[in-house]
Amino acid sequence: MTEAQSKATTVFREADEALAWILSLTPIGIRPGLERIVRLMEAFGNPQRRLKFIHVAGTNGKGSVCAYLTSVLRQARYDVGTFTSPYLTSFSNRMQYNGQDIPDETLVLLANRLKPEVDRMALGEWGSPTVFEVTTALALLYYGTVAFPDYVVWETGLGGRLDVTNIVAPVVSVITNVGHDHMDILGSTLADVAREKAGIIKSGVPVVTSVKPSESLDIVRETAKAKQATPYGLGNEFSYETTSFKENEQTFIFQGPFRKVQSLTISLNGAHQVENAATAIMALEVLRQYYALIVDDEDLRDGLRLTAWPGRLELVSERPRVLIDGAHNPEGMEALARALRDVYRFDRLNVMMAMMPNKNHEKTLRHILPMVDTLVVTEPDFHKKMNAADLADVAESLREELGRPLDVIVEPDWRKALEKLTALSGSSPDGEDALTVVTGTLYLIADVRSWLLDGKNSEKGW
16 A cells, blocks of 8 residues: 555544644645645535635735624624634634534544545645645535535635635625735735735626725726726725724714715724724625625624624733734734724833734834833744844834833743733832733734633644
8 A cells, every 4th residue: 555545544533633634734835826726626526616705805904804794794694604814712713604613523524535635636746735725625615515604704815816715706805905914925015915915806706995095006906997897995985984982882984885874883993993894894785786685784783793803902801901912014013003092091001022024023113112111022832933032123223213112021932921011010000000912923812812811822823
């Protein structure tokens, strides 16, 4: 029996075994392109062709838009699959059906179906599928052969044009924004990144975007025109107006090309979340117009209000107050800083941060450091990471110019760093209101969130 035949007869009995196999593909790395996922899906009869996808791309905000879409559609009594990345707690978070993770027994069943074909492909000219390709294939098999949702809210992994999620033919495409992220892979300029994001636009399929007026927006609109895809852009075809905001409650008005909706409320914090909600509403309005989607205004309001999205301006501890937010690039950190100024009240701001090595660190730090009293720099528990000392050097280089942070503490062990951070809040003078913020890479956010809420480590998301 050959090694390949031996692998093909392997049978997973537990979800942990199936997950271990999937993660064993990690060393293959990132290999942009659709060749392997196309061949993999052909081997299973192209289950994605049976489904209606809402394909969501963007640098920031795409996860929140997915959460709003899922919540409203479920409130309107549609069955909804939701595929997102990265996960914060467990691998199965990535593939949800009506808000529930894929069951372990289904994960095992589908992994056993996939593995022989993955092993066969590994011996061919295209090589083995990657972790993300196998995960995407598993999700397509889940939704297309087991769950059969009415809609699948489908988030891109990286970029768009060559992202393996781009195998689907959606009923509407959504591009939230274009920012400084994954530029080592997507291109050295925002225009390059925009072209990759715009790659999810399909011929004749309407596209909703909240990309701001810029060369990036021009690229999105030009791509839509070339593919005869009707564009609906924030500030042009649709808009919103915030009428009130306070912590955990923002009210706004939505104005679209088809109608105006008053008195909408969300519980997620930050002005950017109103923008994300408006973008999701516009996508739903397109589906109402083109596909006779039925969403009553009461269900729209309830779905928006009930939307939750872990790890984004999430208060995970009251005493001390600990806020976590996965602001891992300049645009995300700008949104966090704005929310801290507009929504939260504090006398002292203590921040813990870890980053990945391929980010625009100086530009990211410039948004938050002018507010920070003490910065605790640490490292995520992940094989790819930026050394805490190197990130501290960036902060130190900005201190003279910005006048902040007042103190920089370097602690590579994130648990010890968290202890030092929370101790700072506990030692604040009587009457001083301290706010503790943990931010940066989602690999750190996942661990801190699991530790503070459940007292355990998270599985490592990607």
